[in-house]
Amino acid sequence: MTLAPPGIERRATSGGAWRERVTIPPPPTRGQLTLAGRAVGGWVALILVWEFIARQVLDGTRLIAAPSAIVVDAVEKADLYGRAFRYTGTEAFWGYVWGNLAAIALAGLVAVLPITERLVLRVALVVFCLPLVAIGPILRLIFGLGDGPQITLSALAVYYTTLVPLLVGLRAVPSNWLDLVHSYGRGRLTALLVVRARACVPYLMSGLQVGVPAAFLGALVGEFTGAERGVGVLTILALRSLDTDGLWALAALSSAFSVIGYVLVGEIGRRLSTGQPPIILAPPPARTRARSAPRRFVAGVFEATWMTGLVIGAWALFFWLFGLNSYFAKTPVDVWRWLISDVDAGAHRVEIFGALGSTVAFAIPGYFAGLALGVLLAAIFELSSSVRRTVTPVAVALRCVPIVAIAPLLVQALGRGAVGTMVVVALMTFFPTLVACMYGLQQTPGQVDDFFATFAVPRWRVLLLAQLPAMAPAFFSAARIACPAAILAATVAEWLATGTGIGNLMAVAAGTSVYGTLWASVVVVTVFAVLLYWLVEVVERFVLKRVAPEQVSW
Amino acid sequence: MSTAPARGRTAPEVTCASVTKTFRGREQSVTALDRVDLRLAPGTLTALVGPSGCGKSTLLRIIAGLEQADEGSMVLLDGISPDAMRERGEIAVAFQDASLLPWRTARSNVALAQKLARQPVDRERIDRLLTLVGLAGFENAKPSQLSGGMRQRAAIARCLITSPRLMLLDEPFGAVDELTRRRLNLELPPTWADTGTTTLLVTHSIPEAVLLADDVVVMTARPGRIAATVAVDLPRPRRAAHLHTPEYHRLVDEVGTLLGVDEDFEPSTGGQP
Helix, strand or coil, X not given: CCCCCCCCCCCCCCCCCCCCCCCCCCCCCHHHHHHHHHHHHHHHXXXXXXHHHHHHHCCCXXXXXXXXXXXXXXXXXXXXXXXXXXXXXXXXXXXXXXXXXXXXXXXXXXXXXXXXXXXXXXXXXXXXXXXXXXXXXXXXXHHCCCCHHHHHHHHHHHHHHHHHHHHHHHHXXXXXXXXXXXXXXXXXXXXXXXXXXXXXXXXXXXXXXXXXXXXXXXXXXXXXXXXXXXXXXXXXXXXXXXXHHHHHHHHHHHHHHXXXXXXXXXXXXXXXXXXXXXXXXXXXXXXXXXXXXXXXXXXXXXXXXXXXXHHHHHHHXXXXXXXXXXXXXXXXXXXXXXXXXXXXXXXXXXXXXXXHHHHHHXXXXXXXXXXXXXXXXXXXXXXXXXXXXXXXXXXXXXXXXXXXXXXXHHHHHHCCCHHHHHHHHHHHHHHHHHHHHHHHHCCCCHHHHHHHHHCCCCHHHHHHHHHHHHHHHHHHHHHHHHHHHHHHHHHHHHHHHHXXXXXXXXXXXXXXXXXXXXXXXXXXXXXXXXXXXXXXXXXXHHHHHHHCHHHHCC | CCCCCXXXXXXXXXXXXXXXXXXXXXXXXXXXXXXXXXEECCCCEEEXXXXXXXXXXXXXXXXXXXXXXXXXXXXXXXXXXXXXXXXXXXXXXXXXXXXXXXXXXXXXXXXXXXXXXXXXXXXXXXXXXXXXXXXXXXXXCCHHHCCHXXXXXXXXXXXXXXXXXXXXXXXXXXXXCHHHHHHHHHHCHHHHCCCCCEEEEXXXXXXXXXXXXXXXXXXXXXXXXXXXXXXXXXXXCCCHHHHHCHHHHHHHHHHHHHHCCCCCCCCCCCCCC
16 A cells, blocks of 8 residues: 655665664766766767768768768858757747646646546647647737747647646655645645645656657747748758758757757756656556446547537637637638538548548558567667667657657658658657657566576566566557657658648648638547547557556556 | 653543444455444553454544544544544654655654644754654755664654644554664653553554553454453553563463464465475
């Protein structure tokens, strides 16, 4: 019944331990110093290989810019880039602040009124699944010029990955701590302020950390939708003028920008945390009461119905409150007409679902390739601890590269066909999956490891029998979060580069003011992303029930 | 040696009448407590012993008001409900795993209890109390820097700081080694002697129960019932020397017999290799 609170060693001191014992953090050992050396070595090796390939193998193909060329470009245009990054950075900062404040407010609401949890999480997911690519132009119409859309998109990209771990953190409190508060006659609010608010800090920080690259990504997408300045604008200009060095320099600087923010927030988190910071990004599926299958189905249909009703209601209310122009602000009724009851509805459906189909045809293989590669590499790294130590820092750093910033570059390098989109989606899925799986593989209890060791079981069998099942919760949380991310990556790639699929359809619809298509596409893409997320959740529940029942029934 | 003036308070009498608790599961219900009657005399320490799962902790939690008993049960603390007593900040509970908040120092963990009980934080008294439980010099240490025994002592200090009228100790020494446990058993109880406190101690250890208690209540499992009450009339304060008296050993044996530790177990007849 008692969870070990973070940072507390629960083992009783062994015999003769009356002497006061204070644990002092040990000085860095030789092993840790070599670790840093290995990380640096890994980076240097990576850059050398990159330089070689760019200069020798792919010279003149405009596929990859050599690191030295990137540095030269960045130095030459330092002034231009400096201003752009200051502008985009400011947008991302405000989006980050607003998005996280919204997440904290929602989490506070759930903590005080737990009955709202399901509602808040579901609605938050629907909003998170909105295609930023289409929301951008719509916001542009509402805000006009300026940084409003960028900040809003940035906030939208951030809040969900903060909200979810925050809710886990608020809940993951040893029951004794709450009993302590209640034993002095205090209620839920005091428990929230005194215990939960502080206990959730490591979880909050892990969410805030992941949010840094997401905020930057949101601001970039916002700028793609017609801003006058910023990194996104420069990216589009470089893309149009086939300026490979410029594109790579912008992508490298964007990545560096995100990595610095990521490391900074991580460092603050480490200072505040009293134990191991958690990396789990999403909770196990919400607990459900034991019901028979048909009743579960009925309850699910019921929930889906009222959730849809709620979202549609909120949509209509939003328009009514802001008094938006009905020319571009299409209501649920308009979308219904566009897709179902109009004379041309059939043609509209063919257009939108055809585009979605071609997107899905690339996005889904990319998504699975990313997942598979993430698991496979994590497993390989796990088998060799020296490889793992070298690769881990690189993988963690690459996780916070805003993939959207390099999407145009990848598509340019790999061609406008299927491969480009697939690779972008795979990368978007791969890094979070890899980091989550590497973390998950470490979650095998020490005694289990020892148990296998007593039989001298080979490493790969330990991996198969003990570590892969232990990894499942981390893997699935990454897989779920990756669904909307994969769709975002696919639509951005299509919109900026390939000129196919639903991403392009939305961009064209926005550009040519066919708002019926735009809004209908938003609905279709959102529903698709939510369905995908839900599907992963179903598989997750099915698997976890078998390999990690304690994660499901609590 | 007492930590606070008794302030002319009287210790409360605790009465439990036909306390029943059923946990309803999906397939079956488990009766944790079955019509338990228990009285804690004012100012005494009562130890509750019994096998695992006999409902000792459940009974303690019901008395603390942390858990609701079934319909028809009655728990009165000096004639008022546990909830009312909790609201006044007159109850303190010590948990098996110390349950110190890991981000607070020892001192601020103790201070938290005063805040929660709506008392003014008395830093001087907190430091005196921490010295009393042997944590002088560790006031600013975080729980992760303390040994298991030190954490338990900080938890006891947190219990005592509010001068509770009712102290509920749920295996507070369960997670420390035998030597430390014996030491805490001898050192800590005098710190709350004569402060107008009624105490309930849940424990697995028969020697601990006899060493600390005025009354040892023996429970049986499934369903949880009270089997017997053994009065302990060893003189107070209890000292290590008491551990070697025949009276002490007789009491330990008596409680042990009531719990059935002396029974021979049938050797397994299964074909062992």
